[in-house]
Amino acid sequence: FPLTINNIKNKTSVKIFSDVVNVKDTLILNEEVIIKPGTTFILDHKASIIFNNKIIAEGTKENPITFMTNKLKKPWGTIALQGNKANDSKLKYVNFSGGSGSVVNGIHYTSMLSLHNVKNVKLSNLILNDNFIYDDAMHLVYCEDIKLENILINSAYRDAIDIDVSKNIIITNSTLLNPNNDAIDVMETNLIVNSSYIFKSGDKGISVGENSNVIVYNSHLKENKIGIAVKDRSKALIVHTDFENNDTQLSSYQKNLQYGNGGKSTIYKSNFLGKKNNLYSDKKSKIIIDDSSFSSKIKNIDEHILLKKDNNFNGIKKVFNNSDKILFSSLFVEIDKVKNNELRGSDFLNNIN
Numbered sequence: 151f152p153l154t155i156n157n158i159k160n161k162t163s164v165k166i167f168s169d170v171v172n173v174k175d176t177l178i179l180n181e182e183v184i185i186k187p188g189t190t191f192i193l194d195h196k197a198s199i200i201f202n203n204k205i206i207a208e209g210t211k212e213n214p215i216t217f218m219t220n221k222l223k224k225p226w227g228t229i230a231l232q233g234n235k236a237n238d239s240k241l242k243y244v245n246f247s248g249g250s251g252s253v254v255n256g257i258h259y260t261s262m263l264s265l266h267n268v269k270n271v272k273l274s275n276l277i278l279n280d281n282f283i284y285d286d287a288m289h290l291v292y293c294e295d296i297k298l299e300n301i302l303i304n305s306a307y308r309d310a311i312d313i314d315v316s317k318n319i320i321i322t323n324s325t326l327l328n329p330n331n332d333a334i335d336v337m338e339t340n341l342i343v344n345s346s347y348i349f350k351s352g353d354k355g356i357s358v359g360e361n362s363n364v365i366v367y368n369s370h371l372k373e374n375k376i377g378i379a380v381k382d383r384s385k386a387l388i389v390h391t392d393f394e395n396n397d398t399q400l401s402s403y404q405k406n407l408q409y410g411n412g413g414k415s416t417i418y419k420s421n422f423l424g425k426k427n428n429l430y431s432d433k434k435s436k437i438i439i440d441d442s443s444f445s446s447k448i449k450n451i452d453e454h455i456l457l458k459k460d461n462n463f464n465g466i467k468k469v470f471n472n473s474d475k476i477l478f479s480s481l482f483v484e485i486d487k488v489k490n491n492e493l494r495g496s497d498f499l500n501n502i503n
Contacts, residue, residue: 172220173197176227176254182206187243188213192220198227198252198259203235209243211275219248225282227252228259236268243275250307251284261289261312265296274299278306286312287329294318304328309335310351321346322485323498332357333374336364343369344485345498351375355396358384358413359405366391368488368496380413380435381405388417390488392495398428402435402454411435417442419469421495431455441470443494467494 165179168186176198185207191199199217209215217229226249231239249262257266262281265271265288273296278287287306290296293316301321303310306329313319313336322344326333333348334341337360346369348355355374358364362384370392371377377396380386381403393399399422404412412435420442427444431437431454440458445465451457460470469492488497 185215190216193226194220195224196227198254200230200232200254201236202232205239207241207244214243214245216245225250228264230259230264231268232266237270239271241273245277247279250282260284261286263288265290265293267292269294272297276301278303281307285309290316299323313339336362354379358386368498370496376401380415383411384413386415389419390496391420394423401430402437403432404434419494421467429455443467469494
């Protein structure tokens, strides 16, 4: 087999990895896998690792698990969880750097970390840096019941997190910085973004597209080209969220004619800060804003942007209505509520461990 691996232990069809693991070529693992804290995988150029079974990779803050390039610094391929045998996997305190994507057995993996057709997976305390060539730092497709917690992605090559045709995905307490394209891009997906910070995306902070349903709660979007875009028969409920100095704070529109409509954005108890609070909605879409504050007047108001009477334009953040009845939703589960629901905008920093 064209690879060199040190310190693998076999135990009743479970492979245990520890110490340093040198991966010279693509490695496909059909057994259950345990990766010990402090394990370092050094991957050669274009090498990938495909986990076709359950993986438990739980590092610690002091001894994280690492996937990295060899000394030549040429990008490796993907780390992928593939198929329903990989359900119930856990990755904790794992660092990824120098990956790209790959095609393995006819399957296209478009990211450094890929989840394909898996359920009930928890990813926590992950750091992803320096991905190359392929679109995404992390990609989820045909996934269900996935929790991403305390994720840090910096300077993604294109999108930081791309999620397609998935449901019950929760991103919480996460930080997405400087992606060249979108920080979060979803298609035909149900998603919650909770207590997270999205900064300086080259395109959209959150792109809600192609018949998706997204809740953004207690989060902060700053200096993105577009804070949040909602399009193509998608809906977004945005609550206790800060929009700060995005070129366009919020946009709803039709992009793909096949979906037959634009997007609907409902914003509640949120705060808009910027010299220019630009909002945009085309005639196929709608933006509804209630009980929110603005540091300045909104540009380009028309009949597709509905401002309810309980908004203000002097930056005062005290809410008009303490009720959170708008939050009763099948998606709205297992998230940290704001500490002070009398204030508009987010306090997510109080919820980060």
